[in-house]
Amino acid sequence: MGWFLLILVLLAAAFGILGAVLKAVVFVVLTLVLTVVVLSMLAWWLVKRQARRFVREFDARSGEGRGGRYRRGSPGEGPELPRTHDDRY
Numbered sequence: 001m002g003w004f005l006l007i008l009v010l011l012a013a014a015f016g017i018l019g020a021v022l023k024a025v026v027f028v029v030l031t032l033v034l035t036v037v038v039l040s041m042l043a044w045w046l047v048k049r050q051a052r053r054f055v056r057e058f059d060a061r062s063g064e065g066r067g068g069r070y071r072r073g074s075p076g077e078g079p080e081l082p083r084t085h086d087d088r089y
Helices: 002-015 018-062
Strands: none
Touching: 002 018
């Protein structure tokens, strides 16, 4: 395979089109690399989205919902979040 590529490069150089061939090869390689990068980013985003949806549905089924860890008092009261300011000092 290496000999074949070497012969092609030598033929392109002999005919004076080596620059055009190299530009075309660079274009094709960069297009493939950018395609792989964009598709991998899209796949990562879809995986994260599905994971968030799964967590949201799991929380809804388990009855906790958002902020369920901080509930205090009787069940009739609304959820109470922890204080953001410490008044002890």
